[in-house]
Amino acid sequence: MGTRVxxxxxxxxxxxxxxxxxxxxxxxxxxxxxxxxxxxxxxFIALFISPVVATWIGTTNHLEHSxxxxxxxxxxxMEPYGRSLRIADGDYLPGGHxxxxxxxxxxxxxxxxxxxxxFGDVQAKMHGxxxxxxxxxxxxxxxxxxxxxxxxRECLHCHEGARSFEEMEDHADVRQELASGxxxxxxxxxxxxxxxxxxxxxMWEGKTE
Amino acid sequence: MGREDGVTTESxxxxxxxxxxxxxxxxxxxxxxxxxxxxxAFVAFIVLGGTLVAAGMLLYLYSIVSx
Numbered sequence: 001m002g003t004r005v006x007x008x009x010x011x012x013x014x015x016x017x018x019x020x021x022x023x024x025x026x027x028x029x030x031x032x033x034x035x036x037x038x039x040x041x042x043x044f045i046a047l048f049i050s051p052v053v054a055t056w057i058g059t060t061n062h063l064e065h066s067x068x069x070x071x072x073x074x075x076x077x078m079e080p081y082g083r084s085l086r087i088a089d090g091d092y093l094p095g096g097h098x099x100x101x102x103x104x105x106x107x108x109x110x111x112x113x114x115x116x117x118x119f120g121d122v123q124a125k126m127h128g129x130x131x132x133x134x135x136x137x138x139x140x141x142x143x144x145x146x147x148x149x150x151x152x153r154e155c156l157h158c159h160e161g162a163r164s165f166e167e168m169e170d171h172a173d174v175r176q177e178l179a180s181g182x183x184x185x186x187x188x189x190x191x192x193x194x195x196x197x198x199x200x201x202x203m204w205e206g207k208t209e
Numbered sequence: 210m211g212r213e214d215g216v217t218t219e220s221x222x223x224x225x226x227x228x229x230x231x232x233x234x235x236x237x238x239x240x241x242x243x244x245x246x247x248x249x250a251f252v253a254f255i256v257l258g259g260t261l262v263a264a265g266m267l268l269y270l271y272s273i274v275s276x
Binding site for chain 1: 222226228230237239240243245246247251252254262266270
């Protein structure tokens with residue numbers, strides 16, 4: 001079972017939750033305290049306010065953690081996609097972005113797949129739950145594919161407005177088509193994860209931490 | 210009348226204790242999932258921890274409005 005490196009926020013949340021549990025134990029062991037006004041307030045804080053706060057912060061914490069590259073790669077199905085971030089040839093988009101810090105390495109997957117599963121619409125979230133189900137109880141498909149064609153929005157939310165993008169003549173010719181999605185960025189930049197040929201490609205051995 | 214009050218208070222205390230057990234168990238589950246680096250941690254956090262906490266809170270609210 002993999003464990004997480006806890007941040008200061010995690011430690012604060014754990015401390016808060018442990019205090020809340022201590023208050024709950026106090027109320028449960030001495031319910032007579034609630035006969036007095038102060039005891040009623042204590043019970044309300046212990047059994048209502050603190051669980052709401054702890055669950056709210058915990059949910060935010062889990063959502064933030066689910067953006068990390070380590071989270072995505074914690075399922076073995078994603079392992080080849082993680083390795084593809086180390087393809088040495090910079091023409092391969094994921095590796096080129098990851099190795100040159102064009103995307104934050106600790107959130108590499110999420111930066112280019114912002115609407116995937118947890119952070120997408122309701123249907124995407126349901127797909128995320130389906131992935132967990134299939135991971136444990138189903139048959140994992142040999143070829144993993146995106147549900148929808150890769151959206152230009154994922155590229156343009158960083159590249160649009162960038163000088164390197166705006167001043168390139170090839171882009172000027174298809175600016176409207178790229179914005180509307182009629183032309184995919186991947187029609188020209190078509191070297192992506194390439195998980196089927198990883199064994200034949202040279203890998204970058206540099207450290208990322 | 211006094212006996213009825215005693216029974217009611219005892220019932221309130223039992224409900225408070227049960228809600229305390231539910232909420233505390235849910236919070237323990239939630240804390241444990243913070244240490245776990247796996248997508249299933251979030252599912253456990255919401256489905257198991259969240260359900261226990263919500264059940265405990267609802268029982269607590271029911272107990273204070275019904276007594």
